[in-house]
Amino acid sequence: MYAHSKGINYFDTAPGYCNDKSEEIVGAAVRQLKRDTFYVSTKCGAADGGQVRASLEKSLKRLNVEKIDFFHVWGVLSLEGWGNRKAKGAVAAVRKAKEEGLVGHVVCSSHMPGKDIRVMLADELVEGVTLGYCAINFPYRDDAVTAAGEMNLGVVAMNPLGGGLIPQNAERFGFLKGPDDPSVVAGALRFCVSHPAVTSALVGFSSKEQIDEAVAAVAHFKPHTPARVAEIRQHILASFEGLCTGCEYCLPCPEDIRIPQMMDTFNQSLLSGRGEKIMRERLKWHWGTTNEEAARCTECGLCEDRCTQHLPIRERMKVIASLVEEKK
Ligand code: SF4
Ligand code: SF4
Incomplete structure (x- = not known):
């Protein structure tokens, strides 16, 4: 409720989060809000179409909504897994639910490399993708974000603060904070959402202060110029001593290790x-x-x-x- 009062309008959950309680918690909160003032997103990781349908119906009840705005084909880990979701009916089940008005948008989420996500999106079965994208892993996902932009799909950047690693290493990532950014967190969020294809950033909160910090970061949001983005990218890559940047130049591995x-x-x-x-x-x-x-x-x-x-x-x-x- 506090997040909504501060202008946050996209709430992402899943059946398994928070010991299976997350959807109920989100449902209890959003029932107090005017329906056209928020979007709710949830997921199902099953490949079988029947299981997806059953999960979706449970999610609708728990979330107290008649329609799930964004329903994810959840956690696609490989192109083989994506093939399975298509063959066993998961994708078709979500698309059918959309036709019935139970789902607003058919989307997917993935931790695959950018080039594989590009292949998945090229099937033109989803309207958007949720993927990890931040100042730490951008080389690994750039291709996916670019592809989604080219196809005019939504892109939700999860873990835009590197799952907390950026604020925890604020000194190391200090260069992300420009002269007009209030904090390193603000600089990291700005870097992420400055990508023209990124539609939304999913920031996890555990306190009102964290909500305030994230809201302040985007309150007077101005995207970086392409030149500034290029400069930051260069700086990140140069300062990643000892860290993998996800560039994939090491591949392929004869043992097929990722x-x-x-x-x-x-x-x-x-x-x-x-x-x-x-x-x-x-x-x-x-x-x-x-x-x-x-x-x-x-x-x-x-x-x-x-x-x-x-x-x-x-x-x-x-x-x-x-x-x-x-x-x-
Ligand atoms: S080449 Fe090195 S930095 Fe690039 S992905 Fe492979 S291990 Fe990581
Ligand atoms: S087998 Fe080991 S050393 Fe050889 S390419 Fe694969 S990861 Fe590298």
Whole structure:
């Protein structure tokens, strides 16, 4: 309610968030609002069309709405997975619900590399995409954002603050704050939404102060000039010493290891200082994989010869491969 009173009008949830309570919480809040003053977004990750329909009907009830404005084919992790969602009816189920007026827009969300998301969007089955896009991972997703812009699709940038890593490393990312930005957070958000194809930024909040900070960041929003964006991009790439930028020059790997995803996992550890825990979480929840993927590395070294950041990829693969499941 506080966020809405400050002008925020897009609320994103999912059945599984917050121990399955998120949709009910959002539903309880939005029932107090005038329907034409907000958009609600939710998701389903099933491939089977029947399961998607059942999930969608539950979401409608929990959210107290007659129509879900944006319904996501949720968390597409590979083109094979996307093929599955099409073959088993998930995409068709959401499109049918749209025809019935139960869904406003058919959208998808993905953690795939930009070029794969481009392929998915080219099917012309969705009207928009939710993807991670921020000052840390933009090279990895640029292609998708550009493709969506070319197709006039909506782009919702999730984790525009790098999942909290940018504010946690405010000194390192200080250069994002320009003379007219009130904070590093404001500079990071401005960088993200200055991309002309980005429609909206999803910022997670855990306090009213964080809402105030994000709202202040965009209150007098002026997009960066293309020259300033190019300058910031250059600065980011140059200052990413020791970090993977997601450029993908290291690929392909003969063992079919998704090296940028593995190195992104290592980035999280370096930037957050949360070591193994954050790496395990990143592998499982963001990349839908385990340490086994890194364990396939034969240490051939091909990737290191090509890496633009000269990263010790083999060493990092070993660290990731050695991660063990946390005991409950
Ligand atoms: S060193 Fe490992 S990750 Fe790199 S290309 Fe060879 S097998 Fe793949
Ligand atoms: S070449 Fe290096 S920086 Fe680029 S994606 Fe591969 S590991 Fe990351």
